[in-house]
Amino acid sequence: MSWEVVIGLEVHCQINTRTKAFCGCSTRFGAEPNTQTCPVCLGMPGQLPVLNTVAVDKSILTGLAIGAKINLESRFDRKNYFYPDLPKGYQISQFAVPIVEGGHIDIPGKDGEKRIGVTRIHMEEDAGKSMHEGLEAVSHIDLNRSGVPLMEIVSEPDMRSADEAIAYLKQLHQLVRFLEVSGADMEKGQFRCDANVSVRRPGEPLGTRTELKNMNSFRFIKQAIDYEVMRQIEVIEDGGKVVQESRLWDSVKNESRSMRSKEEAHDYRYFPEPDLPPLRVSQEDVDAIRAGMPELPGQLRRRFETEFGLSPYDADVLSQTRELASWYESLVAAHPADPKRCANWMANELLGRLKEAGKEIENSPVSAESLAGLLDRIADNTISGKIAKDVLDAMMESGASADAIIEERGLKQVSDSGAIDAIIREVMAANPEQVEGYRGGKDKLMGFFVGQVMKASRGQANPGVVNQRLKELLKG
Amino acid sequence: MDIDVNKVAMLARIRLTDDEAAELGPQLSGILGYIETLSEVDTEGVAATAHPHDAAMPLRANVVTNTNRRDELQASAPQTESGLYVVPKVIE
Numbered sequence: 001m002s003w004e005v006v007i008g009l010e011v012h013c014q015i016n017t018r019t020k021a022f023c024g025c026s027t028r029f030g031a032e033p034n035t036q037t038c039p040v041c042l043g044m045p046g047q048l049p050v051l052n053t054v055a056v057d058k059s060i061l062t063g064l065a066i067g068a069k070i071n072l073e074s075r076f077d078r079k080n081y082f083y084p085d086l087p088k089g090y091q092i093s094q095f096a097v098p099i100v101e102g103g104h105i106d107i108p109g110k111d112g113e114k115r116i117g118v119t120r121i122h123m124e125e126d127a128g129k130s131m132h133e134g135l136e137a138v139s140h141i142d143l144n145r146s147g148v149p150l151m152e153i154v155s156e157p158d159m160r161s162a163d164e165a166i167a168y169l170k171q172l173h174q175l176v177r178f179l180e181v182s183g184a185d186m187e188k189g190q191f192r193c194d195a196n197v198s199v200r201r202p203g204e205p206l207g208t209r210t211e212l213k214n215m216n217s218f219r220f221i222k223q224a225i226d227y228e229v230m231r232q233i234e235v236i237e238d239g240g241k242v243v244q245e246s247r248l249w250d251s252v253k254n255e256s257r258s259m260r261s262k263e264e265a266h267d268y269r270y271f272p273e274p275d276l277p278p279l280r281v282s283q284e285d286v287d288a289i290r291a292g293m294p295e296l297p298g299q300l301r302r303r304f305e306t307e308f309g310l311s312p313y314d315a316d317v318l319s320q321t322r323e324l325a326s327w328y329e330s331l332v333a334a335h336p337a338d339p340k341r342c343a344n345w346m347a348n349e350l351l352g353r354l355k356e357a358g359k360e361i362e363n364s365p366v367s368a369e370s371l372a373g374l375l376d377r378i379a380d381n382t383i384s385g386k387i388a389k390d391v392l393d394a395m396m397e398s399g400a401s402a403d404a405i406i407e408e409r410g411l412k413q414v415s416d417s418g419a420i421d422a423i424i425r426e427v428m429a430a431n432p433e434q435v436e437g438y439r440g441g442k443d444k445l446m447g448f449f450v451g452q453v454m455k456a457s458r459g460q461a462n463p464g465v466v467n468q469r470l471k472e473l474l475k476g
Numbered sequence: 477m478d479i480d481v482n483k484v485a486m487l488a489r490i491r492l493t494d495d496e497a498a499e500l501g502p503q504l505s506g507i508l509g510y511i512e513t514l515s516e517v518d519t520e521g522v523a524a525t526a527h528p529h530d531a532a533m534p535l536r537a538n539v540v541t542n543t544n545r546r547d548e549l550q551a552s553a554p555q556t557e558s559g560l561y562v563v564p565k566v567i568e
Binding site: 017018019022023024025026032033034035036037038039042050051052053054055056075080082083084130131132135136137138139140141142143267269272274276277278279280 | 483487489527529531532533534535536537538539540541542544545546549550557558559560561562563564565566567
Protein backbone atom coordinates (compact mmCIF):
# COMPACT_ATOMS: atom_id res chain seq x y z
CA MET A 1 0.00 0.00 0.00
CA SER A 2 1.28 3.43 -0.83
CA TRP A 3 2.02 6.37 1.43
CA GLU A 4 0.76 9.91 1.17
CA VAL A 5 3.10 12.75 2.10
CA VAL A 6 1.68 15.85 3.81
CA ILE A 7 3.74 19.05 3.90
CA GLY A 8 3.05 22.49 5.35
CA LEU A 9 5.59 25.29 5.15
CA GLU A 10 6.48 28.29 7.29
CA VAL A 11 8.54 30.90 5.48
CA HIS A 12 10.39 33.67 7.28
CA CYS A 13 10.83 36.49 4.86
CA GLN A 14 12.72 39.66 5.68
CA ILE A 15 10.65 42.75 4.88
CA ASN A 16 12.91 45.18 3.05
CA THR A 17 12.77 48.29 5.15
CA ARG A 18 15.55 50.79 5.72
CA THR A 19 15.09 50.51 9.47
CA LYS A 20 14.27 47.78 11.96
CA ALA A 21 10.76 46.77 13.02
CA PHE A 22 10.62 48.74 16.24
CA CYS A 23 13.55 51.21 16.27
CA GLY A 24 15.48 53.61 14.05
CA CYS A 25 18.49 51.31 13.46
CA SER A 26 19.62 50.57 9.93
CA THR A 27 18.99 47.10 8.43
CA ARG A 28 21.93 47.35 5.99
CA PHE A 29 23.46 43.91 5.42
CA GLY A 30 27.15 43.30 5.99
CA ALA A 31 27.90 46.10 8.46
CA GLU A 32 30.57 45.68 11.16
CA PRO A 33 29.11 43.58 14.01
CA ASN A 34 26.91 45.37 16.52
CA THR A 35 27.25 48.78 14.85
CA GLN A 36 23.53 48.88 13.98
CA THR A 37 22.02 48.47 17.42
CA CYS A 38 20.39 50.68 20.03
CA PRO A 39 18.83 50.29 23.47
CA VAL A 40 15.51 49.15 21.91
CA CYS A 41 16.86 46.25 19.83
CA LEU A 42 19.35 45.36 22.57
CA GLY A 43 16.48 44.88 25.01
CA MET A 44 17.68 47.45 27.53
CA PRO A 45 15.20 48.05 30.37
CA GLY A 46 12.64 50.80 29.94
CA GLN A 47 12.82 51.04 26.15
CA LEU A 48 9.60 51.10 24.12
CA PRO A 49 9.10 49.66 20.63
CA VAL A 50 7.45 51.75 17.87
CA LEU A 51 6.42 49.84 14.75
CA ASN A 52 7.81 50.73 11.30
CA THR A 53 5.01 51.92 9.00
CA VAL A 54 6.57 50.39 5.87
CA ALA A 55 6.67 46.94 7.47
CA VAL A 56 2.90 47.24 7.92
CA ASP A 57 2.26 48.42 4.35
CA LYS A 58 4.38 45.69 2.80
CA SER A 59 2.69 42.97 4.87
CA ILE A 60 -0.69 44.25 3.69
CA LEU A 61 0.48 44.36 0.07
CA THR A 62 1.65 40.75 0.31
CA GLY A 63 -1.69 39.74 1.81
CA LEU A 64 -3.63 41.47 -0.96
CA ALA A 65 -1.48 39.79 -3.63
CA ILE A 66 -2.44 36.32 -2.36
CA GLY A 67 -6.13 37.17 -2.06
CA ALA A 68 -6.12 37.18 1.75
CA LYS A 69 -8.21 38.98 4.33
CA ILE A 70 -6.52 42.01 5.92
CA ASN A 71 -7.35 42.38 9.60
CA LEU A 72 -7.99 46.08 10.18
CA GLU A 73 -7.12 45.47 13.81
CA SER A 74 -4.28 43.13 14.66
CA ARG A 75 -2.20 42.61 17.77
CA PHE A 76 1.28 41.82 18.94
CA ASP A 77 2.28 39.18 21.46
CA ARG A 78 5.42 38.11 23.23
CA LYS A 79 6.91 34.73 22.38
CA ASN A 80 9.15 33.85 25.29
CA TYR A 81 12.34 31.82 25.11
CA PHE A 82 15.94 32.15 26.20
CA TYR A 83 18.77 32.30 23.71
CA PRO A 84 21.71 34.69 23.73
CA ASP A 85 20.85 36.12 20.30
CA LEU A 86 17.45 37.23 21.66
CA PRO A 87 18.35 40.04 24.05
CA LYS A 88 14.88 40.72 25.48
CA GLY A 89 14.18 37.05 26.28
CA TYR A 90 11.12 37.28 24.04
CA GLN A 91 10.36 37.91 20.41
CA ILE A 92 7.65 40.40 19.52
CA SER A 93 5.34 38.53 17.14
CA GLN A 94 1.67 38.35 16.18
CA PHE A 95 0.05 35.27 17.69
CA ALA A 96 -3.64 35.73 18.45
CA VAL A 97 -4.61 38.14 15.65
CA PRO A 98 -2.19 38.40 12.69
CA ILE A 99 -2.42 41.20 10.14
CA VAL A 100 -3.18 38.79 7.26
CA GLU A 101 -5.37 35.67 7.27
CA GLY A 102 -6.22 33.27 4.47
CA GLY A 103 -5.21 33.58 0.85
CA HIS A 104 -3.54 31.16 -1.54
CA ILE A 105 -0.69 30.57 -3.92
CA ASP A 106 -1.22 28.65 -7.16
CA ILE A 107 1.54 26.33 -8.27
CA PRO A 108 2.04 24.74 -11.68
CA GLY A 109 1.26 21.01 -11.66
CA LYS A 110 0.81 18.06 -14.00
CA ASP A 111 -2.95 18.66 -14.30
CA GLY A 112 -2.94 22.44 -14.46
CA GLU A 113 -2.55 24.74 -11.48
CA LYS A 114 -2.92 23.52 -7.92
CA ARG A 115 -4.08 25.90 -5.20
CA ILE A 116 -2.09 25.91 -1.96
CA GLY A 117 -3.82 27.60 0.97
CA VAL A 118 -2.06 30.21 3.09
CA THR A 119 -3.19 30.17 6.71
CA ARG A 120 -1.80 33.51 7.78
CA ILE A 121 0.96 36.09 7.47
CA HIS A 122 2.14 37.73 10.65
CA MET A 123 4.78 40.33 11.41
CA GLU A 124 7.59 39.66 13.85
CA GLU A 125 11.15 40.65 14.60
CA ASP A 126 14.27 38.67 13.77
CA ALA A 127 16.83 37.55 16.34
CA GLY A 128 20.56 38.28 16.20
CA LYS A 129 23.21 35.97 14.84
CA SER A 130 25.19 33.43 16.88
CA MET A 131 28.59 32.21 15.74
CA HIS A 132 30.16 29.03 17.05
CA GLU A 133 32.67 27.95 14.47
CA GLY A 134 36.29 27.77 15.55
CA LEU A 135 35.37 28.72 19.12
CA GLU A 136 36.03 26.47 22.12
CA ALA A 137 33.97 27.32 25.17
CA VAL A 138 32.19 30.44 23.95
CA SER A 139 29.86 31.70 21.23
CA HIS A 140 29.94 35.12 19.59
CA ILE A 141 26.84 37.27 19.14
CA ASP A 142 26.15 39.95 16.53
CA LEU A 143 22.90 41.81 17.16
CA ASN A 144 22.75 43.85 13.94
CA ARG A 145 19.93 41.54 12.78
CA SER A 146 18.09 41.76 16.11
CA GLY A 147 14.79 43.52 15.47
CA VAL A 148 14.86 43.34 11.66
CA PRO A 149 11.24 42.98 10.47
CA LEU A 150 10.03 39.62 9.15
CA MET A 151 6.85 38.29 7.67
CA GLU A 152 6.13 34.72 8.64
CA ILE A 153 4.04 33.18 5.89
CA VAL A 154 2.34 29.98 7.06
CA SER A 155 0.80 27.57 4.54
CA GLU A 156 -1.91 24.99 4.97
CA PRO A 157 -0.69 21.36 4.91
CA ASP A 158 -1.69 21.21 1.23
CA MET A 159 1.48 19.96 -0.42
CA ARG A 160 1.84 16.27 -1.26
CA SER A 161 5.47 16.04 -2.38
CA ALA A 162 8.82 17.76 -2.03
CA ASP A 163 8.41 18.97 -5.62
CA GLU A 164 5.13 20.70 -4.75
CA ALA A 165 6.78 22.27 -1.73
CA ILE A 166 9.58 23.63 -3.90
CA ALA A 167 7.08 24.88 -6.49
CA TYR A 168 5.19 26.74 -3.76
CA LEU A 169 8.40 28.25 -2.39
CA LYS A 170 9.52 29.37 -5.84
CA GLN A 171 6.15 31.04 -6.53
CA LEU A 172 6.25 32.78 -3.16
CA HIS A 173 9.88 33.80 -3.63
CA GLN A 174 9.09 35.30 -7.03
CA LEU A 175 6.01 37.06 -5.65
CA VAL A 176 7.72 38.83 -2.74
CA ARG A 177 10.49 40.01 -5.07
CA PHE A 178 7.94 41.22 -7.61
CA LEU A 179 6.09 43.16 -4.94
CA GLU A 180 9.43 44.51 -3.73
CA VAL A 181 8.42 43.63 -0.19
CA SER A 182 11.58 41.56 0.30
CA GLY A 183 15.00 41.15 -1.27
CA ALA A 184 14.45 37.43 -0.49
CA ASP A 185 18.18 36.76 -0.93
CA MET A 186 18.41 33.22 0.38
CA GLU A 187 22.17 33.34 0.90
CA LYS A 188 21.70 36.32 3.20
CA GLY A 189 18.99 34.48 5.11
CA GLN A 190 16.25 36.83 3.89
CA PHE A 191 14.02 33.90 2.87
CA ARG A 192 14.16 30.88 5.19
CA CYS A 193 11.88 27.91 5.45
CA ASP A 194 10.67 25.47 8.11
CA ALA A 195 8.85 22.41 6.78
CA ASN A 196 6.28 20.36 8.69
CA VAL A 197 6.32 16.86 7.26
CA SER A 198 4.19 13.80 7.97
CA VAL A 199 3.12 10.64 6.15
CA ARG A 200 -0.13 8.66 6.21
CA ARG A 201 -2.03 6.00 4.33
CA PRO A 202 -4.37 7.74 1.86
CA GLY A 203 -7.70 8.54 3.48
CA GLU A 204 -6.42 8.23 7.03
CA PRO A 205 -6.12 11.13 9.49
CA LEU A 206 -2.89 13.17 9.56
CA GLY A 207 0.19 11.37 10.89
CA THR A 208 2.55 12.75 13.52
CA ARG A 209 4.64 15.51 12.00
CA THR A 210 8.21 16.57 12.45
CA GLU A 211 9.51 20.05 11.78
CA LEU A 212 12.60 20.61 9.63
CA LYS A 213 14.07 23.90 10.76
CA ASN A 214 15.67 26.86 9.12
CA MET A 215 16.56 25.85 5.56
CA ASN A 216 17.66 28.45 3.05
CA SER A 217 18.29 26.71 -0.27
CA PHE A 218 15.74 25.12 -2.58
CA ARG A 219 18.08 22.16 -3.13
CA PHE A 220 18.57 21.46 0.59
CA ILE A 221 14.85 21.84 1.29
CA LYS A 222 14.04 19.19 -1.32
CA GLN A 223 16.76 16.85 -0.04
CA ALA A 224 15.67 17.36 3.57
CA ILE A 225 11.99 16.67 2.84
CA ASP A 226 12.74 13.59 0.72
CA TYR A 227 15.03 12.26 3.45
CA GLU A 228 12.47 12.93 6.17
CA VAL A 229 9.69 11.18 4.23
CA MET A 230 11.86 8.08 3.78
CA ARG A 231 12.89 8.16 7.43
CA GLN A 232 9.29 8.36 8.67
CA ILE A 233 8.09 5.57 6.37
CA GLU A 234 10.92 3.34 7.59
CA VAL A 235 10.12 4.07 11.23
CA ILE A 236 6.44 3.16 10.73
CA GLU A 237 7.06 0.12 8.53
CA ASP A 238 9.48 -1.17 11.19
CA GLY A 239 6.62 -1.00 13.69
CA GLY A 240 7.81 2.22 15.35
CA LYS A 241 6.15 5.57 15.91
CA VAL A 242 7.17 8.96 14.55
CA VAL A 243 8.06 11.30 17.41
CA GLN A 244 6.95 14.91 17.14
CA GLU A 245 10.20 16.89 17.20
CA SER A 246 12.28 19.51 15.46
CA ARG A 247 15.02 18.30 13.18
CA LEU A 248 17.96 20.04 11.63
CA TRP A 249 19.20 19.25 8.10
CA ASP A 250 22.93 18.61 7.79
CA SER A 251 23.77 19.46 4.18
CA VAL A 252 27.28 18.02 4.52
CA LYS A 253 26.25 14.58 5.79
CA ASN A 254 22.94 14.64 3.82
CA GLU A 255 20.91 13.61 6.85
CA SER A 256 18.75 15.26 9.47
CA ARG A 257 19.20 15.01 13.21
CA SER A 258 16.90 15.59 16.12
CA MET A 259 17.10 18.83 18.13
CA ARG A 260 15.75 17.12 21.26
CA SER A 261 17.48 19.45 23.68
CA LYS A 262 15.35 22.34 22.41
CA GLU A 263 12.06 20.56 22.98
CA GLU A 264 11.41 21.87 26.45
CA ALA A 265 11.85 25.40 25.19
CA HIS A 266 8.79 24.90 23.00
CA ASP A 267 6.56 26.24 25.73
CA TYR A 268 6.61 29.81 24.48
CA ARG A 269 4.04 31.19 26.94
CA TYR A 270 2.64 33.73 24.48
CA PHE A 271 0.92 36.69 26.04
CA PRO A 272 -0.22 40.09 24.72
CA GLU A 273 2.65 42.57 24.25
CA PRO A 274 1.85 45.26 26.82
CA ASP A 275 4.22 47.76 25.15
CA LEU A 276 2.19 47.90 21.94
CA PRO A 277 -1.48 48.85 21.63
CA PRO A 278 -3.49 47.16 18.85
CA LEU A 279 -2.46 47.98 15.29
CA ARG A 280 -5.32 49.63 13.42
CA VAL A 281 -5.33 50.29 9.70
CA SER A 282 -8.17 51.88 7.79
CA GLN A 283 -9.98 50.36 4.83
CA GLU A 284 -8.90 53.47 2.88
CA ASP A 285 -5.23 52.66 3.59
CA VAL A 286 -5.77 49.09 2.43
CA ASP A 287 -7.53 50.28 -0.74
CA ALA A 288 -4.69 52.71 -1.49
CA ILE A 289 -2.15 49.89 -1.15
CA ARG A 290 -4.27 47.71 -3.43
CA ALA A 291 -4.39 50.51 -6.01
CA GLY A 292 -0.60 50.65 -6.08
CA MET A 293 -0.14 46.92 -6.62
CA PRO A 294 2.08 46.08 -9.60
CA GLU A 295 1.14 43.53 -12.24
CA LEU A 296 1.78 40.11 -10.69
CA PRO A 297 3.98 37.42 -12.27
CA GLY A 298 1.06 35.23 -13.37
CA GLN A 299 -0.79 38.15 -14.99
CA LEU A 300 2.38 39.26 -16.73
CA ARG A 301 3.12 35.76 -18.00
CA ARG A 302 -0.36 35.40 -19.48
CA ARG A 303 -0.18 38.86 -21.05
CA PHE A 304 3.19 38.07 -22.68
CA GLU A 305 1.65 34.94 -24.17
CA THR A 306 -1.48 36.61 -25.53
CA GLU A 307 -0.20 40.10 -26.42
CA PHE A 308 3.18 39.09 -27.87
CA GLY A 309 2.54 35.49 -28.86
CA LEU A 310 5.39 34.14 -26.72
CA SER A 311 5.78 30.48 -25.89
CA PRO A 312 4.90 29.60 -22.27
CA TYR A 313 8.61 28.97 -21.68
CA ASP A 314 9.78 32.38 -22.96
CA ALA A 315 6.92 34.13 -21.19
CA ASP A 316 7.97 32.45 -17.97
CA VAL A 317 11.66 33.29 -18.34
CA LEU A 318 10.95 36.95 -19.13
CA SER A 319 8.48 37.41 -16.26
CA GLN A 320 10.77 36.00 -13.59
CA THR A 321 11.52 39.45 -12.16
CA ARG A 322 10.10 42.91 -12.62
CA GLU A 323 13.43 44.06 -14.03
CA LEU A 324 13.43 41.37 -16.72
CA ALA A 325 9.83 42.07 -17.67
CA SER A 326 10.28 45.82 -18.00
CA TRP A 327 13.52 45.34 -19.96
CA TYR A 328 11.68 43.06 -22.38
CA GLU A 329 8.89 45.61 -22.76
CA SER A 330 11.43 48.35 -23.52
CA LEU A 331 12.99 46.06 -26.13
CA VAL A 332 9.63 45.42 -27.80
CA ALA A 333 8.88 49.14 -27.74
CA ALA A 334 12.15 49.76 -29.61
CA HIS A 335 11.71 46.81 -32.01
CA PRO A 336 7.93 46.48 -32.25
CA ALA A 337 7.92 44.58 -35.55
CA ASP A 338 8.76 41.22 -34.00
CA PRO A 339 8.14 40.61 -30.27
CA LYS A 340 9.05 36.93 -30.68
CA ARG A 341 12.44 37.80 -32.15
CA CYS A 342 12.90 40.14 -29.18
CA ALA A 343 12.08 37.30 -26.78
CA ASN A 344 14.41 34.83 -28.50
CA TRP A 345 17.33 37.20 -28.53
CA MET A 346 16.80 38.38 -24.99
CA ALA A 347 16.10 34.98 -23.41
CA ASN A 348 18.58 32.87 -25.37
CA GLU A 349 21.41 35.21 -26.36
CA LEU A 350 21.52 38.17 -24.00
CA LEU A 351 20.65 36.41 -20.75
CA GLY A 352 23.11 33.62 -21.52
CA ARG A 353 25.91 36.12 -22.04
CA LEU A 354 24.94 38.07 -18.92
CA LYS A 355 24.98 34.88 -16.88
CA GLU A 356 28.45 34.06 -18.12
CA ALA A 357 29.58 37.55 -17.19
CA GLY A 358 27.95 37.20 -13.76
CA LYS A 359 25.71 40.20 -14.42
CA GLU A 360 22.06 40.96 -13.83
CA ILE A 361 19.82 42.55 -16.45
CA GLU A 362 19.91 45.85 -14.51
CA ASN A 363 23.60 46.27 -15.31
CA SER A 364 23.64 44.81 -18.78
CA PRO A 365 26.31 46.58 -20.88
CA VAL A 366 23.88 46.37 -23.81
CA SER A 367 20.72 48.46 -23.35
CA ALA A 368 17.29 47.45 -24.66
CA GLU A 369 17.49 50.18 -27.31
CA SER A 370 20.92 48.98 -28.33
CA LEU A 371 19.78 45.35 -28.70
CA ALA A 372 16.81 46.61 -30.71
CA GLY A 373 19.34 48.30 -33.04
CA LEU A 374 20.95 44.90 -33.65
CA LEU A 375 17.57 43.24 -34.28
CA ASP A 376 16.75 45.96 -36.81
CA ARG A 377 19.84 44.98 -38.81
CA ILE A 378 18.73 41.33 -38.84
CA ALA A 379 15.23 42.37 -39.90
CA ASP A 380 16.49 44.43 -42.86
CA ASN A 381 18.98 41.72 -43.92
CA THR A 382 22.05 43.83 -43.29
CA ILE A 383 23.48 40.91 -41.33
CA SER A 384 22.53 37.28 -40.79
CA GLY A 385 21.48 35.90 -37.43
CA LYS A 386 24.78 34.08 -37.21
CA ILE A 387 26.87 37.22 -37.72
CA ALA A 388 24.54 39.04 -35.31
CA LYS A 389 25.67 36.73 -32.51
CA ASP A 390 29.28 37.82 -33.09
CA VAL A 391 28.16 41.45 -33.17
CA LEU A 392 26.36 40.96 -29.85
CA ASP A 393 29.58 39.54 -28.36
CA ALA A 394 31.38 42.69 -29.47
CA MET A 395 28.59 44.89 -28.10
CA MET A 396 28.89 43.15 -24.72
CA GLU A 397 32.64 43.86 -24.75
CA SER A 398 32.69 47.48 -25.86
CA GLY A 399 29.17 48.76 -25.33
CA ALA A 400 29.27 50.13 -28.90
CA SER A 401 26.20 50.15 -31.11
CA ALA A 402 25.46 47.35 -33.58
CA ASP A 403 25.78 49.74 -36.53
CA ALA A 404 29.20 50.94 -35.41
CA ILE A 405 30.50 47.38 -35.07
CA ILE A 406 29.01 46.23 -38.40
CA GLU A 407 30.58 49.23 -40.12
CA GLU A 408 33.97 48.97 -38.41
CA ARG A 409 34.35 45.24 -39.06
CA GLY A 410 32.83 45.30 -42.53
CA LEU A 411 30.22 42.70 -41.62
CA LYS A 412 27.47 43.84 -43.92
CA GLN A 413 25.71 40.96 -45.52
CA VAL A 414 26.42 40.58 -49.22
CA SER A 415 23.16 40.41 -51.17
CA ASP A 416 24.57 41.67 -54.44
CA SER A 417 24.14 38.77 -56.87
CA GLY A 418 27.21 39.74 -58.92
CA ALA A 419 29.51 39.41 -55.91
CA ILE A 420 27.82 36.19 -54.85
CA ASP A 421 28.04 34.74 -58.38
CA ALA A 422 31.79 35.34 -58.30
CA ILE A 423 32.15 33.37 -55.09
CA ILE A 424 29.94 30.57 -56.42
CA ARG A 425 32.07 30.25 -59.53
CA GLU A 426 35.22 29.95 -57.42
CA VAL A 427 33.63 27.24 -55.31
CA MET A 428 32.44 25.37 -58.42
CA ALA A 429 35.87 25.56 -59.99
CA ALA A 430 37.49 24.15 -56.84
CA ASN A 431 35.01 21.24 -56.60
CA PRO A 432 34.43 19.84 -60.09
CA GLU A 433 33.52 16.33 -58.86
CA GLN A 434 30.72 17.65 -56.67
CA VAL A 435 29.41 19.81 -59.53
CA GLU A 436 29.28 16.71 -61.70
CA GLY A 437 27.60 14.73 -58.95
CA TYR A 438 24.92 17.37 -58.45
CA ARG A 439 24.23 17.58 -62.12
CA GLY A 440 24.00 13.77 -62.14
CA GLY A 441 21.09 13.95 -59.68
CA LYS A 442 22.68 14.11 -56.22
CA ASP A 443 20.45 16.94 -54.96
CA LYS A 444 21.73 16.56 -51.45
CA LEU A 445 25.03 18.16 -52.52
CA MET A 446 23.20 21.51 -52.46
CA GLY A 447 23.91 21.72 -48.74
CA PHE A 448 27.60 21.21 -49.39
CA PHE A 449 27.68 24.11 -51.88
CA VAL A 450 25.75 26.45 -49.58
CA GLY A 451 28.21 25.66 -46.80
CA GLN A 452 31.24 26.26 -49.02
CA VAL A 453 29.91 29.57 -50.33
CA MET A 454 28.98 30.81 -46.85
CA LYS A 455 32.44 29.82 -45.63
CA ALA A 456 34.15 31.59 -48.54
CA SER A 457 32.12 34.73 -47.80
CA ARG A 458 33.00 34.52 -44.09
CA GLY A 459 29.31 34.15 -43.36
CA GLN A 460 28.41 37.47 -44.93
CA ALA A 461 26.60 36.25 -48.02
CA ASN A 462 22.83 36.48 -47.83
CA PRO A 463 21.74 32.82 -47.54
CA GLY A 464 18.55 33.42 -49.50
CA VAL A 465 20.41 34.90 -52.46
CA VAL A 466 23.09 32.19 -52.25
CA ASN A 467 20.46 29.46 -52.53
CA GLN A 468 18.77 31.08 -55.44
CA ARG A 469 21.99 31.80 -57.39
CA LEU A 470 23.44 28.34 -56.68
CA LYS A 471 20.39 26.63 -58.19
CA GLU A 472 20.73 28.82 -61.23
CA LEU A 473 24.46 28.44 -61.80
CA LEU A 474 24.65 24.72 -60.97
CA LYS A 475 22.17 23.99 -63.75
CA GLY A 476 25.10 24.68 -66.05
CA MET B 477 -5.35 24.99 40.80
CA ASP B 478 -2.03 23.16 40.91
CA ILE B 479 1.07 24.44 39.22
CA ASP B 480 4.33 22.68 38.35
CA VAL B 481 6.57 25.23 39.99
CA ASN B 482 9.76 23.52 38.87
CA LYS B 483 8.72 23.67 35.22
CA VAL B 484 7.82 27.33 35.50
CA ALA B 485 11.16 28.02 37.16
CA MET B 486 13.02 26.14 34.43
CA LEU B 487 11.22 28.10 31.67
CA ALA B 488 12.07 31.35 33.44
CA ARG B 489 15.67 30.21 34.06
CA ILE B 490 15.26 30.68 37.80
CA ARG B 491 17.03 28.20 40.09
CA LEU B 492 14.90 27.15 43.07
CA THR B 493 15.95 25.14 46.11
CA ASP B 494 13.55 22.38 47.20
CA ASP B 495 12.49 24.54 50.13
CA GLU B 496 11.75 27.50 47.86
CA ALA B 497 9.79 25.31 45.47
CA ALA B 498 7.78 23.92 48.35
CA GLU B 499 6.98 27.42 49.54
CA LEU B 500 6.35 29.09 46.17
CA GLY B 501 4.25 26.31 44.63
CA PRO B 502 1.23 26.79 46.88
CA GLN B 503 1.62 30.58 46.71
CA LEU B 504 1.50 30.61 42.90
CA SER B 505 -1.41 28.16 42.90
CA GLY B 506 -3.20 30.49 45.30
CA ILE B 507 -2.69 33.45 42.98
CA LEU B 508 -4.05 31.46 40.03
CA GLY B 509 -7.03 30.42 42.10
CA TYR B 510 -7.69 34.06 42.91
CA ILE B 511 -7.51 34.99 39.21
CA GLU B 512 -9.87 32.08 38.47
CA THR B 513 -12.72 34.01 40.11
CA LEU B 514 -12.68 36.24 37.02
CA SER B 515 -14.04 33.35 34.98
CA GLU B 516 -17.26 33.61 36.97
CA VAL B 517 -18.04 36.98 35.37
CA ASP B 518 -20.52 36.79 32.52
CA THR B 519 -18.64 38.18 29.48
CA GLU B 520 -21.21 37.15 26.89
CA GLY B 521 -21.24 39.80 24.16
CA VAL B 522 -18.26 41.73 25.57
CA ALA B 523 -15.29 42.21 23.23
CA ALA B 524 -11.93 41.04 24.55
CA THR B 525 -9.66 43.83 25.75
CA ALA B 526 -6.43 43.73 23.77
CA HIS B 527 -4.84 46.54 25.68
CA PRO B 528 -5.84 48.61 28.72
CA HIS B 529 -5.41 51.87 26.80
CA ASP B 530 -7.87 52.31 23.98
CA ALA B 531 -5.23 53.88 21.76
CA ALA B 532 -4.27 52.88 18.24
CA MET B 533 -0.60 52.24 17.70
CA PRO B 534 1.53 55.17 16.54
CA LEU B 535 3.90 54.20 13.73
CA ARG B 536 7.52 55.08 13.02
CA ALA B 537 8.78 56.46 9.69
CA ASN B 538 11.14 54.19 7.78
CA VAL B 539 14.10 56.50 8.36
CA VAL B 540 17.42 55.68 10.03
CA THR B 541 17.78 57.79 13.15
CA ASN B 542 20.37 55.81 15.09
CA THR B 543 24.12 56.05 14.67
CA ASN B 544 26.82 53.61 15.67
CA ARG B 545 27.13 53.69 19.46
CA ARG B 546 28.75 50.31 19.83
CA ASP B 547 31.48 51.30 22.31
CA GLU B 548 29.03 52.99 24.63
CA LEU B 549 26.45 50.20 24.37
CA GLN B 550 28.99 47.43 24.88
CA ALA B 551 30.51 49.10 27.94
CA SER B 552 28.06 47.23 30.17
CA ALA B 553 28.65 43.82 28.55
CA PRO B 554 30.67 41.35 30.66
CA GLN B 555 32.82 40.34 27.69
CA THR B 556 33.29 41.39 24.06
CA GLU B 557 35.78 40.60 21.33
CA SER B 558 36.26 42.43 18.02
CA GLY B 559 32.89 44.08 18.50
CA LEU B 560 31.07 40.78 19.19
CA TYR B 561 29.40 39.84 22.47
CA VAL B 562 31.05 36.80 24.04
CA VAL B 563 28.69 34.34 25.76
CA PRO B 564 29.03 30.79 27.10
CA LYS B 565 28.90 28.27 24.25
CA VAL B 566 25.28 27.64 23.24
CA ILE B 567 25.36 25.16 20.37
CA GLU B 568 24.38 21.58 21.18
